[in-house]
Amino acid sequence: MKLVSFNAFRTIGIPGVTYIKPDHMFKEIEVIKDADILLFPETWQVPTLVYGLKKAIFPNVETMLLGENKIEMTRVLQAITPQHVPYTEILASTEQNIIDILETFPFPFVAKEAKNSMGQGVFLIESEAQFRSYAEQNNALYVQEYLPNDGKDLRVCVIGDQIHAAYWRVGAEGAFLHNVAKGGEICNDFIPDDALDLVLSVAKSLSINHAGFDVIVSNGNYYILEFNVLFGNQGLRNEKTTVSEAIYQYILSQFVPPYPTAPAPGKIIS
Template sequence: MKLVSFNPYRTIGIPGVKYIKPEHMFREIKTIKKADYILFPEYWQVNSLVYGLKKKIFPNINTFHLGHNKVEMTRALLATFPENVPYTRIMGKNRHSIEIIEEEFGYPCVAKEIKNSMGQGVFLIQKKQDLQRYIDNNDTLYIQEKLPIDRDLRVVYVGNKVVSAYWRIGKEGSFHNNVAKGGSYSFENIPLGAVDLVDKAAKTLGINHAGFDVVVVGDRYYILEFNVLFGNEALRHLGISIEKMIYDYILSDFKPNGPDKPTFPGVPTRKKIS
């Protein structure tokens, strides 16, 4: 199996991978055409690879298109799992934006930039001045109800299954729970309902590589968003190698009727993450 990767840091340890810099895509087009699988292209490459060259890519086209920004993923989730999405408004800004948001959400509420991750571009809006500053800096407004939480769940989905789940717990007094923002993580008391929700959502939407952010409010699970390129620090703490799981998955996809595919140690079972 011939593999080409455009992201060496996410494919370290996968055998037989040839790395090509994304900007050299057309210079290396002959090698790309001969590849059986393309790993971690950049978004601007995806349409040319899939629709032009008819190549298999990982993550797949669904994951790239739906994970491109918060608008795409939220609308897809609202169409399929509306009861599991916090109350959200997506709108263009106009002279009535503040009045609409104040009437529907009040303060505090949450505002997000539509293309960001690791806690960047997520703002706690506590007063009109905060809201005006956000509106001044964003053409597309993404406003969400503020939920009463002090932590969230990161549920990691790779290939065709959930491979791990852990709590991300914000520092005392912090609005963000992200590990990149100084939060901690815990693998204790993971609710199976959240794991099952992510499994259903990923399979319904055809996603094969994402870190889902889920919160628990009462007896309800809400999916806040998912990140195509998620952090691996907590997974490394468990000794989990995402690269091995990716190889396992693409090998089974490339040769679905071939000999038994290799398995790798360190992959948690459903029992362990419960």
């Protein structure tokens, strides 16, 4: 099986991988055409690889395209599981829409940027001045209700068609964000099975095969806040199977080469 990776870090430990820098895609186009599966392309590469060259990619096209934009992600989640999505308004950044949101949402509420991760671009809005400052910087107003919680959220990592790991991210006392990148701590105790069932059901419904889902518990209900395609590995260090091993086993289960192959040492095309 011939594997090409566009992200060396994400595919460390996968045997037989040839690494190509994304910017060198057209220089190495023949190698890419000859590959069986292309791993971790950047979003801008996906249309060319999938629709132009008809190549199989991992993560798959559904994961890549839905994971790129939080607004589109939220719209899809609203369509398939509205009871597990915070109340959300997505509007153009106009004066009338700003006024409407301020009349609709009590303080505090949450405003987000469409493309960001690791806690970046997520704001707790506690005043009109804060919201207008956010609105000046964003063409789209992406606003959600603030959900009271006990200071933590659940990160559920899906690889292939299975849950690879799940853990709580516990924020510092009084902190709005729970992300590890923002100082959150990891806890592996008392992971609720029904939350895992929810995430796996949503992932399968959307054909998501590599993502870290963020779930919050509020008033006895589970809410999916978002999912990140390139999730962090800080909470995965104690897992028996590494992420790269899980990816490789999933790829093997999905792709059967026409003849037996033996893993070859990976190589890099600079």
